[in-house]
Amino acid sequence: MQSSLDCITVERIIADRQELFELTVFAPGVGTKNKIINNQVHRPGLALSGFIERFSYKRSQILGETELAYIRTFDSDKLKTVLRRLFS
Incomplete structure (x- = not known):
């Protein structure tokens, strides 16, 4: 504990x-x-594009301006799919 x-x-x-x-x-x-x-953070840029082979699930996920700008290009269906994959 x-x-x-x-x-x-x-x-x-x-x-x-x-x-x-x-x-x-x-x-x-x-x-x-x-x-x-866990005091380590992860910026999930590659994971947003679909590469999750080495995704750091135990770290805090930080979405900066670059990640948010990329996410804004997604339609609602793609956004749901990507976020489910990252946070499930």
Whole structure:
């Protein structure tokens, strides 16, 4: 079991760093009590294009401007398919 020093909640990150990191909360209150216990992050650019052979599921997924710009090119069916593949 992780001690409180080994993890942080999503809620705490939002409260402490939302402005600094320019975070956008798309679903307020959803998942905010989740604990992040791995300090490594992953930018899933290749996974968005379908390559998930070495996808880092245990890391926090960070979608930056590049990933978001690419996602905006998807129609709704492709978006659903890609997001299900990444987050299931």
